[in-house]
Amino acid sequence: MDSNQHHPDELPIIAKQYIDSIISKMKYRDKIRLEVKEELENHFIDALSDYISQKDKDMLAEELINEFGDSHQLAQLIRRSKKRCRPWWKKSLIHSFQAFGIFIILLYTYVAWLNSGTPTITHDYLAQMNQLMTPAIESNNNAKQYYDKAFSTYVGLDDIIKDSLKINAVRNTINKIIRFNYEPSNIEHKKLIEQWIAANEDSYLHFKQASKYPFYDQPYIARQNNSLYDLPLIDLYIFRNLSKIASIKAHDSIKNNQYSQGQQHCFIIANSANHLKNRLLFVEQLVYSGMNNYFLSTLISLAKHGNLSNEQIDEIILKINSLYPNGINKINLEGERLIFLDGLQRNFTKGGPNGGHLINTNDLEKSLSPYFDSKSRSIDSILATMLFPREFMRSYPHLLHAGRNETIKKADIIFEQYEEYIKLSPYEYHKKNLDDIDLLFQLPFHRFQFLYSYIPTLSGASLIPHRQEAFLEATLTILALKKWHNTYDSYPNTLNELVLKGYLKKLPKDPYTANDSLKYRNHGNDFILYSIGGDFEDDGGIQYTNDPWARFYKDGDRVFWPTGNLKVADRSQSSPNK
Amino acid sequence: MKIERELLKGVAPVVVLEILSQGSMYGYELSKAVTQRSGDILSLGRGTLYPLLYNLESKGWIEGNWQDQENGRKRRYYEITDKGRGHLVASKQQWQQLQEGVNLVFGLAGRVVPNT
Structure with a gap:
């Protein structure tokens, strides 16, 4: 067998066409295809080398082609085999690309499916929400018109103070006034607060007027399509800020010995808070809660400085009982x-x-x-x-x-x-x-x-009403103690005496204990009343922070009385075990 | 006598490896060798030959190398690799066992399988 004398050009046309057909159907890289072509041509040249006549060569070529079989099938077999010869890294690369391609196709399909759906809106939850909130009331019982006026005429602190740092500082001063009947030492703060209150005289008058009404009916109104998402809120921050103004006014009245006026301002806060108690949004209930705090803090200041008579105390207790017949509302998640x-x-x-x-x-x-x-x-x-x-x-x-x-x-x-x-x-x-x-x-x-x-x-917000319940009961206890003092010129030795003699309906519960009442001690001309607070330990009535009930400050006790001149201990001096 | 394609499919790789274990060859030469050495009993269809060679190459049992010819063309020679030799030894043992088993079944081994 001597193929040296032969050249692919001398192959019978039928053979050349057959080989070309295989190579073209291989659909693979050119280099590999050329190699396979040369190998197949060599095979035919070798096989035909023993024949001289063209006729014989043609016949044998035809025989060989029959043996090789269908060109399409052979091309596929060769292609498949050659693919297997790829180095592992190339195979991995190709498989990765293939997998990625499949992933993309699946992703496309999945995304198309996910984007293809439409919602089925069958229920008007907005109507249901409004039905839940308030019973239908007559318009002459509705505080809405006055609140609307109060909101539209309200002037914010940020309208008066442009510096955001200063706004925060002034807000802190305001909170101290509400909490501790604090007399601002910073004259600038004092002037700015006075300016803010003066700018809101109209707004406050409307707020005061609104607080006299038994109901506040303000249905929820959706921005669009009755969707409850992102409901426009009533102006909660104005509610809160006008309550702050009421508290500051109450404290001013107390300082000027105008106790009756102080009491009026105080109950403006309570009445307005009461308007929010049936609101259904979580955030509205938190504002209700905040306003209750302002009311109770201010009322305790009044009890401290007001020299209230027994009749005045009875009147206050009566009002409180009518405003909170079932105590403080729990969080409502409906x-x-x-x-x-x-x-x-x-x-x-x-x-x-x-x-x-x-x-x-x-x-x-x-x-x-x-x-x-x-x-x-x-x-x-x-x-x-x-x-x-x-x-x-x-x-x-x-x-x-x-x-x-x-x-x-x-x-x-x-x-x-x-x-x-x-x-x-x-x-x-x-x-x-x-x-x-x-x-x-x-x-x-x-x-x-x-x-x-x-x-x-929720993040512990469910505890707020429990704390406020204790605050409310503490306030009622303080009022009862004041009444006792008016009568006996001394304080009782135990809170039980208040209950036994009808000054208090029940002992005030400390929600930070299993079932104990708030801690009370008679100090002769004064007394101390406190909850053991978030560390669940009785620290003897020492309060380390402004708000020991707050979630992340768990030291010390929450002292309700004495207040104002209470020396708040430095937390850094507290026991490391606390 | 030509062997059924399915039967040949199993034996073809071993046969090719066995022949290549005796020296490297190019495609046509190999197909002739298979026919000659099997006394015309085994014949690799030409359509099977090259895909088979490429498959064996992908498994690393044989290796193809291009060598220049005097006429300026190149020819691809295949030779068995160490891995291929290992596989050949194992396959040959299996084939011998299979052969014995088949002989026993066909009664060609000159002995009777005891009843168990």
């Missing part, structure tokens, strides 16, 4: 639950796998990512943000989010737990080791972003 349900029907599809899936809506975009732009929701931008997982999840919350059924299930668990927490006193809460638990934050963010956006974090 409104927040309705907001969640409304959000669910507007942001999830209904039916299909997992009961439905999250879809991107304007509400969700607004709540989860201020940078989100639905118009640029291209696959490129999805891939780009994938490099930053947190941003990716924020921008495309629906891609990894749990389905409708799972979301409802988790929300039910959270609301159920919240309802349980609301019932627990701070002592019970602490005993159950719930101090540092934020139920919502235990859920994986990427799976339950919707809940993060639509359910408020």
